[in-house]
Amino acid sequence: MKSDQTIRASHLCVLVVDDDDMVRSIIIEQLRSIGFQKFLEAVNGSEAHKFILDPLQRVDMIICDWEMPKTDGLTLLRAVRAHRHHAKTPFIMVTSQQSQERMKISQAKKHEVDAYIVKPFRAETLRAKIYQVLFEALDKKAEGA
Amino acid sequence: MSNAAKLLREKKDLFPQNGPVPNRRILVIDDEPEIGEAIRRVLAKNTETNVTPIRRSSRSTEPTPTPVNTANEFDVVVVTTPEQAIEAVTFAMRENRPFAMGFFDVVLGAEVDGIELVKQILSVDTKMFAVFVTAYHDRSVDTIGALLGEENREKWDYINKPFTDGEILQKARNATSLWDLHRLKDWQEERLSEAHQLLITNEKQNAVAAVGRSVAHEFGNLLMHIVGNAELAIEQNDPARMRAALDVILKASDTATNVLRRFRKLHDAEEQATPKTQFNMRTALEEAIELMEFQFRKNYIRIHRPKVDTMNFKGNRHSFVQVFVNLFINSMHAMKDGGEIFIKLEEKKECLEISLRDTGPGIPEDILPRVTEALFTTKGKNGTGLGLAICKEIIEIESGGRMTVQNHSKGGVEVILQLPTGGEEVL
Numbered sequence: 380m381k382s383d384q385t386i387r388a389s390h391l392c393v394l395v396v397d398d399d400d401m402v403r404s405i406i407i408e409q410l411r412s413i414g415f416q417k418f419l420e421a422v423n424g425s426e427a428h429k430f431i432l433d434p435l436q437r438v439d440m441i442i443c444d445w446e447m448p449k450t451d452g453l454t455l456l457r458a459v460r461a462h463r464h465h466a467k468t469p470f471i472m473v474t475s476q477q478s479q480e481r482m483k484i485s486q487a488k489k490h491e492v493d494a495y496i497v498k499p500f501r502a503e504t505l506r507a508k509i510y511q512v513l514f515e516a517l518d519k520k521a522e523g524a
Numbered sequence: 525m526s527n528a529a530k531l532l533r534e535k536k537d538l539f540p541q542n543g544p545v546p547n548r549r550i551l552v553i554d555d556e557p558e559i560g561e562a563i564r565r566v567l568a569k570n571t572e573t574n575v576t577p578i579r580r581s582s583r584s585t586e587p588t589p590t591p592v593n594t595a596n597e598f599d600v601v602v603v604t605t606p607e608q609a610i611e612a613v614t615f616a617m618r619e620n621r622p623f624a625m626g627f628f629d630v631v632l633g634a635e636v637d638g639i640e641l642v643k644q645i646l647s648v649d650t651k652m653f654a655v656f657v658t659a660y661h662d663r664s665v666d667t668i669g670a671l672l673g674e675e676n677r678e679k680w681d682y683i684n685k686p687f688t689d690g691e692i693l694q695k696a697r698n699a700t701s702l703w704d705l706h707r708l709k710d711w712q713e714e715r716l717s718e719a720h721q722l723l724i725t726n727e728k729q730n731a732v733a734a735v736g737r738s739v740a741h742e743f744g745n746l747l748m749h750i751v752g753n754a755e756l757a758i759e760q761n762d763p764a765r766m767r768a769a770l771d772v773i774l775k776a777s778d779t780a781t782n783v784l785r786r787f788r789k790l791h792d793a794e795e796q797a798t799p800k801t802q803f804n805m806r807t808a809l810e811e812a813i814e815l816m817e818f819q820f821r822k823n824y825i826r827i828h829r830p831k832v833d834t835m836n837f838k839g840n841r842h843s844f845v846q847v848f849v850n851l852f853i854n855s856m857h858a859m860k861d862g863g864e865i866f867i868k869l870e871e872k873k874e875c876l877e878i879s880l881r882d883t884g885p886g887i888p889e890d891i892l893p894r895v896t897e898a899l900f901t902t903k904g905k906n907g908t909g910l911g912l913a914i915c916k917e918i919i920e921i922e923s924g925g926r927m928t929v930q931n932h933s934k935g936g937v938e939v940i941l942q943l944p945t946g947g948e949e950v951l
Binding site: 398399401448502 | 740743755821861
C-alpha cells in the first residue's frame with residue numbers, strides 16, 4: 380500500500396554525518412532547499428552515535444558518509460539498526476564513485492540501509508532519495524500498524 | 525624405438541613446453557677431411573650401426589670398434605678450415621640455430637690452431653662447448669686451460685686419439701646435454717626474473733590502487749564542493765554570496781587538478797623509467813605526503829616533517845616516492861586509531877640517513893627479521909607481502925643503500941634508510 384500521507388519536511392530532524400565540513404554544509408543547504416529546517420551534524424560515526432543514544436534527541440533521518448575515520452558509516456548503520464527506537468529510522472548512505480563502492484553497497488544492503496547516494500549529487504537527486512525512503516518508512520509504519 | 529631416440533625423447537620430456545628445445549647441432553673441424561667424415565658417420569643423422577674405427581694415418585694402433593646406434597641423434601656439419609668454421613658458427617647464430625658443441629682438431633695445419641679458433645668462436649657464440657681432438661699431446665690440459673683463460677674453464681673438454689666411436693658419442697652426448705641444461709637454466713632464470721618483475725609491477729599497481737581509492741574518495745568530495753556550490757550560486761541573488769560560491773568552486777577545481785597531476789605522476793611509466801638524476805629527497809618526501817594527505821587526515825595520522833629542507837641524492841626520484849608511500853601505508857595500517865609519524869633526514873659523514881618512525885604497536889620480535897622478505901605479510905589476505913620487500917630492493921639494489929626495520933625504544937616501528945653519499949655503497 381502506497382502511503383498518501385504528505386511529508387512535512389520542516390518537522391523532521393535530519394542527522395548529517397560527514398567528516399568534510401564543506402560537504403556537510405552543502406548537504407544541509409540542499410536539505411534546506413528541499414524544505415527541511417532541523418539538522419544535527421556529526422563529523423564521524425561515534426559523534427553521530429551520541430545523538431542516537433540520547434533519548435531526548437529527536438532523529439528522524441540519517442544521511443551518512445561511508446568512509447570516515449574512527450567510526451565509519453557501516454558501523455554507525457549497525458549501531459542504529461541495533462537501537463530499539465531507531466531500528467527503522469531512514470538511513471541514507473553516501474558513497475564515492477568507484478567500483479569498490481558497489482561491493483560496499485551490497486554489504487550495506489545486508490544491514491538494511493534504506494538508500495545510497497553517490498557523490499557528487501545534486502539537490503534534486505537528494506530530494507528523490509529522501510522522499511523514496513520517507514514514503515517507504517511511512518508504508519512500513521502503516522503496514523505495521 | 526632405438527635407445528638413442530628413446531633417450532632423446534626422455535630428454536625432451538624434461539623440457540617444459542614453450543621452453544628451450546634440445547640442441548643436437550655439432551660442428552666438426554679437422555684439416556683431414558676423412559677424420560671429420562668419420563666423426564660425422566658416428567654422430568650424423570640416419571647413420572645406421574657404425575662399426576668404423578677412427579684412426580689417424582700416423583697411428584699404428586687401432587681402437588676396438590664399438591657398435592653404436594645413433595639414428596637421428598645429431599645434426600653434424602663438417603668443415604676443414606678455421607675460416608669455414610667461423611663462417612659456419614656465424615651463419616648458425618644468424619639463423620638462430622646455434623651449434624651446441626664442436627669437435628676441434630688442435631693442429632689444423634693453418635696459422636690458426638684449434639685453441640685459437642675456439643677463442644675466436646667463443647667471441648661469436650659464447651655458449652658453444654668445445655671438445656679438442658688431439659693425437660700429439662702437444663698441448664697439455666694446463667696449456668689449453670691457460671690459453672683459453674679462466675672465464676672459459678667450463679666450456680671445453682678434450683679427447684685423445686685414438687678414440688672409439690663410443691667415446692666420441694659419449695663426448696657429444698655429454699656436451700650437448702650440458703648445453704641443454706645451461707639453456708634450461710637460462711630459460712628458468714628468465715622466467716623467474718619475469719615473474720619477479722610481474723610481482724613488482726603488481727605491487728606498484730597495488731600502491732597506485734591504494735592511493736587511487738583515496739583519490740577517488742577525495743574527488744567525490746571535491747566534486748560535491750563544486751556541484752553544491754554551483755547550485756547555491758545559481759540560486760543566489762546576492763552577488764557577494766554568489767562570488768563566494770564561485771571561489772569555492774575554483775578552489776576545489778584547483779585542488780582536484782593538483783591531486784590528479786600527482787596521481788598521474790605516481791603511475792606514469794615514463795617517469796618510472798627515468799634514469800638516475802640528482803634530486804631533493806625532501807621534495808620526494810613531500811610528494812608522497814601530499815599523495816597520502818587525504819588518507820592521513822581520514823585516519824588521524826599526524827606527520828612530523830623533518831627539519832632539513834634539502835638533501836640531494838642521485839637516484840630515481842619516483843622510486844623514493846614509491847618507498848615513502850609504501851612505508852606510510854604500512855604505518856597507517858598499523859595505527860588503526862590514528863597516530864603519529866616522525867620523519868628525519870640527516871646528512872651523516874658516511875651516508876644519508878632517512879628515518880620514519882610511527883607510534884603503532886610495533887612488530888613482534890620473532891617476526892621482525894622476516895618482514896622484508898618477499899611474500900611475508902601480517903595483513904592476511906589484505907597484504908601481498910611485497911611492500912617492504914620492494915622498498916628493500918629499491919634502497920639496497922637500485923640505490924646501493926641499506927634498509928633497517930626495527931622496533932623503536934619509545935614504541936612503534938622505525939624504518940631507517942641509509943644511502944650512499946658519493947656513489948659508494950653503504951655496507
